[in-house]
Amino acid sequence: MTPERFNECLKLLRWSQLDLAAALECDVFLVNAWSNDIESVPGDIAAWLDKLAKAHAKAGLPQNYKGVHLKMKIGK
Numbered sequence: 001m002t003p004e005r006f007n008e009c010l011k012l013l014r015w016s017q018l019d020l021a022a023a024l025e026c027d028v029f030l031v032n033a034w035s036n037d038i039e040s041v042p043g044d045i046a047a048w049l050d051k052l053a054k055a056h057a058k059a060g061l062p063q064n065y066k067g068v069h070l071k072m073k074i075g076k
Helices: 003-013 017-024 028-035 043-059
Strands: none
Touching: 003 017, 003 028, 003 043, 017 028
16 A cells, blocks of 8 residues: 555545554554555555545535534523
């Protein structure tokens, strides 16, 4: 997995490097090294991220809530 695809996957998932490090319970500096091509992304991590990113891209986002605000109810 290229660093570009790695970063694209994180973007599609709406995850920061810190989010991924927390999910994997690993050092954020390791995730940063993957992102910056200092270390290669392990094959199992690459396959997992790619699968998740493709699923998120395919599912898309519900558009009915864009710009919607909570309407406060005062009293009953």
